Amino acid sequence: MLNxxxxxxxxxxxxxxxxxxxxxxxxxxxxMLSRRMDIEDDPVRVAGMSAEIKRYIEDRELLKEFIDTDTVTDNGRIVGTQKEEVQPMPGVQERLVRxxxxLPERNAILTRINPEIRDTSVxxxxxxxxxxxxxxxxxxxxxxFEVYVCTMAERDYALEIWRLLDPEANLISLNNLxxxxxxxKAGSKKSLQHVFREGGCHPKMAMVIDDRLQVWDEKDxxxxxxxxxxxxxxxxxxxMANAVPVLCVARNVACNVRGGFFREFDENLLKKVFELLYENELLDLPYAPDVGDYLVSEDPNFPPSNKDPAPIPEGMSGTEVEKRLNGRAYQGDQKQISSSIRPSDDARVAIRGTLGSSNVQPNGGSMAIVPSLFVTVLxxxxxxxxxxxxxxxxxSTSKITQFSVEVLFSNEKIGNGIGKTRDEAQVQAAEKALQNLQSQQTCHIDIDPTR
Known part of the structure; x- marks a missing residue:
């Protein structure tokens, strides 16, 4: 997979x-909705539930017609069934026709999990x-990507649903299905270790697309x-309220994750692997990239908007970057801040409101402002x-802390930090980077921390 x-x-x-x-x-x-309507006083909510019930009834009638007659009446047009042969998996001789x-206009499909039993219609x-x-x-x-499915549904149902999603078996071959x-099992936690129980992939090389987070093992x-x-x-x-549909955002996230992972793999891990010796200590091992380092995570506390929540392009600034940007493994040589780290002629302002402001007091090396502001300002x-x-x-070379992060400005190291979490180490690294920038007077930026 890496190759x-x-x-x-x-x-x-x-x-x-x-x-x-x-x-x-x-x-x-x-x-259930009918019972809720009976005790609901808000007319707006009643109207919403009534509309939802109407949509359920409409599709239920189509399903009932499919069960009874193997046809449906869609907008006055009678549509009959197509016999679709299910390609057997290796070792299975039985020929199955469903x-x-x-109904492409409805983005819907009617099928039968067991072709012999009409009550299994879906x-x-x-x-x-x-x-x-x-x-x-x-x-x-x-x-x-190598594609996998992990669901709490019954197996026959899951196989048929996946066949509808991947009818030509382009995503998962019949040999691997x-x-x-x-x-x-319902009530159990999903786990990447269980998904890759045959050893086909390391969990660090896998991303998951799911509508629920808590069903997954905490480490995943x-x-x-x-x-x-x-x-x-x-x-x-x-x-369709968002400019970019949910699954298009997922596609963009997957694209960004893959790009970030293999950039890290090529620029850091491959270079360091050839420098390893048998005598090296454990701490000399290079950081192995993890899909989780590059995954865009939406903040559940943010209200939904119609803006494209696609992954952040390189160079984008603001609080979103601090919130989403995880550490990227890299061990570079120590370098002094050089004259190459200089602003353009049009970017002449003073570093104010973070370092040197009367509103900010150093306290044991930690600034008395919202920590994430250091990252935002940088x-x-x-x-x-x-x-x-x-x-x-x-x-990290420390036996106490776990995470170590360094900041590169135009590919030159200007600060580093350590902490019990990656976020803590990142904030500390940003703080030290700002102090170094100020002492070198390489950049004069006027930032108002109240903005």
Whole structure:
């Protein structure tokens, strides 16, 4: 995978890529909403629940017609089933043919998990922009990701849903399907170690796309890109409210993760591997890149907006960078701040409000302001100086602290920090970098900390 520049991507199914309902689940949801309507006083909420019930009833009637007659009436047009042969997995001789109706205008598919039992019929809604994400994963025959599925659904159901999502088996070959569709018992935690139980991939090389974070083992949660749950009945317009659909954002996140991981792999790990000797201490080992270091995580405390929440491009500044940018492993030679770290003629302002301001008092080496502001200010200085600011993780030589981060300004080291967490080490590194910049008087930036 490393030679092919390939990572792993693990998909959840229900409410992440699809929403599926049987007759029983339709009736349960309609009944539950009806009871809630009976005790609801707010007319706006009543109207919303009434509209949701109407959408459930409409699709339930289509599913009932499919169960009874193997046809559906869609906008006055009768649509019959297509017999789709399911390609058997290796070792399975049985030939399976399923009745399927595809309704592209509704982004929906009706299928039968067991072709012989009509009560196993399912109405499936596909999440918009799945084709965009799938096309990225298969573009031009170049494999960017090895694809896996991890779900709490029953296995026969999961295999059929995945067949609908990947009908030509371009994402997961039939030879690998049995191992790569992983079903977890309800109530259990999902785990990348369980997904890769056959040793096909290291968890550090895998990202997850799921609508829930807490279902994953704690050690894997920083590798999960959490998407909003797909809710086509509750809020059918919400999916397209953003300028960029949810799965297109996921595609962009995957692209950024892959780019950052292999940039780190090439620029740091490969160079350091050839310098290792058998006699080296454990602390001499280079930092191995981790997908979690490059994964864009949305802050759940931020209100939703219509702006594109796609990954941050290089050089972007502001609080988002401090919030999202994790350490990048790199061990460079010690360098002095040189004259190359200088602003353009148009970027002449003073470092004020962080270092040297009367409102900020040093206290044992720690400034009495919001710690994240050091990172924000440093990013803003880099923007005004037309210089790239990078935070890269290094291997800490301390036995007490775990994380060590250094700051590079135009590829020159200007500060480092250590801490019990990566964020703590990053803030300390930014603080020291600002002090060094001030002492060298290489950049004069006027930043108001109250902004």
């Amino acid at each position: 092919l520049r390939c990572l792993a991507i693990v998909f959840d199914l229900d409410e992440t890529l699809i929403v599926a309902n049987t007759m029983r689940s339709f009736e349960s949801r309609i009944e 009745p399927v109706i595809r 109405f499936v809604k596909l999440r918009p922009a799945w084709e965009d994400l799938r096309s990225y994963l298969t573009a031009k025959g170049r494999k960017r 049995s191992d790569r569709v992983v079903c977890v 949660q920083h590798r999960v890109h959490v998407v909003p749950a797909y809710a086509p009945y509750y809020a059918p317009q919400a999916e 990013q803003e200085i880099g923007r005004l100086c037309n210089s790239k600011v990078e935070f890269r993780s290094t291997v």
